[in-house]
Amino acid sequence: MARMARIALAAGWLSLAASGIGDASRAYATLPEHPSLTAKFQLPSERSIPIMGLGVFKSKPGPETEDAVKWALEHGYRMIDTAAIYGNEASVGKAIRESGIARKEIFLATKLWDSAHGYDQAHKAIRKSLQELRVDYLDLYLIHSPNTGKLIETWDALIDMKMSGLAHSIGVSNFGIPHLEAIKAHGRELPAVNQIEMHPLNWQERKALLEWCHENGVLVQAYGSLFFGQQERLAEEAVTSAASAKGRTPAQVLLRWGFQMGFQLIPKSIKKERILENSQIFDFELSDEEMEQLSFLKGELGAYWQPLDAPVDLGDVTFAEKKRGARSGEGARRSEM
Numbered sequence: 001m002a003r004m005a006r007i008a009l010a011a012g013w014l015s016l017a018a019s020g021i022g023d024a025s026r027a028y029a030t031l032p033e034h035p036s037l038t039a040k041f042q043l044p045s046e047r048s049i050p051i052m053g054l055g056v057f058k059s060k061p062g063p064e065t066e067d068a069v070k071w072a073l074e075h076g077y078r079m080i081d082t083a084a085i086y087g088n089e090a091s092v093g094k095a096i097r098e099s100g101i102a103r104k105e106i107f108l109a110t111k112l113w114d115s116a117h118g119y120d121q122a123h124k125a126i127r128k129s130l131q132e133l134r135v136d137y138l139d140l141y142l143i144h145s146p147n148t149g150k151l152i153e154t155w156d157a158l159i160d161m162k163m164s165g166l167a168h169s170i171g172v173s174n175f176g177i178p179h180l181e182a183i184k185a186h187g188r189e190l191p192a193v194n195q196i197e198m199h200p201l202n203w204q205e206r207k208a209l210l211e212w213c214h215e216n217g218v219l220v221q222a223y224g225s226l227f228f229g230q231q232e233r234l235a236e237e238a239v240t241s242a243a244s245a246k247g248r249t250p251a252q253v254l255l256r257w258g259f260q261m262g263f264q265l266i267p268k269s270i271k272k273e274r275i276l277e278n279s280q281i282f283d284f285e286l287s288d289e290e291m292e293q294l295s296f297l298k299g300e301l302g303a304y305w306q307p308l309d310a311p312v313d314l315g316d317v318t319f320a321e322k323k324r325g326a327r328s329g330e331g332a333r334r335s336e337m
């Protein structure tokens with residue numbers, strides 16, 4: 001593992017990454033020396049995130065989500081990824097409370113849905129999520145996608161949330177280079193993470209985005225690491241041959257590929273045995289050859305949306321500034337009274 005970490009830190013990373021074949025064995029983030037469910041990737045502002053968490057997209061609210069989160073926490077997971085649109089925030093919050101594990105030990109992430117873009121709407125949305133989850137703060141709050149635009153206006157609201165402590169870290173999901181460049185061009189702090197569909201089938205087409213994130217210190221969170229559970233994809237020759245060579249399951253091979261790539265992982269399962277299986281990827285290593293064979297698979301899952309191509313709409317880039325000005329004006333008037 002030290003070798004992987006050294007590779008990521010090597011000064012020659014960029015030129016190697018641009019060369020095509022060979023870069024499949026290089027990581028897009030500095031990997032921890034001793035990986036485990038509680039090992040972490042570094043985030044900006046001296047925050048950190050567990051290298052793996054549990055995703056709960058399509059986990060039904062109620063016992064299905066509560067049990068999955070409970071089993072994950074029992075198995076040692078310390079990160080949960082939900083979203084307002086999943087409709088299961090309340091169940092995630094309940095399972096966390098009932099786990100008996102201190103809130104500060106668990107990294108909790110949720111997302112702002114497309115219909116809540118805009119400065120005021122975003123502020124309302126985070127309050128709703130905090131209420132559903134019954135927590136005082138989020139560890140990570142993401143803009144779910146660039147669809148519906150108002151990107152800078154919405155991002156400015158997330159910056160305020162970070163400043164007020166409602167969200168310790170803020171990030172985006174499904175953002176392409178033009179959306180990220182817009183944030184950068186407007187002089188705003190960059191997202192801590194970009195959560196995107198990421199697995200061997202789409203690695204080649206996403207290389208430019210991955211390199212952009214790496215160069216700008218944006219951690220990539222991968223979704224769809226398990227090919228969305230599609231059996232025919234899990235049976236790809238490159239996956240099954242690595243699995244039998246290592247005595248592992250196809251799911252473990254795919255997750256290990258994602259880990260060695262330097263992606264933060266959030267595999268979803270509602271099954272106790274799979275939640276455990278998915279976490280057991282830190283005691284074997286894929287060779288450079290196995291990484292390359294996996295990385296050159298091609299195809300689409302067809303199960304996901306493609307918001308990375310959404311137009312770049314900024315919204316009112318002065319809205320937050322005006323609001324902050326109005327708030328400080330009110331404060332000044334009150335203190336004069």
Ligand SMILES: NC(=O)c1ccc[n+]([C@@H]2O[C@H](COP(=O)([O-])OP(=O)(O)OC[C@H]3O[C@@H](n4cnc5c(N)ncnc54)[C@H](OP(=O)(O)O)[C@@H]3O)[C@@H](O)[C@H]2O)c1
Nearest residue numbers: 055056057173223224225226227228229251267268269270
């Ligand atoms: N930001 C976004 O736009 C976005 C989009 C999609 C997902 N996400 C996030 O990313 C997480 C993961 O993505 P995902 O849920 O779409 O896909 P995924 O993790 O690639 O796959 C989940 C599917 O794989 C099955 N599965 C789990 N473990 C397995 C194993 N060991 N062997 C075989 N099949 C297995 C699950 O079924 P069972 O549950 O029956 O085990 C489920 O059907 C989501 O839960 C969500 O938190 C974000």
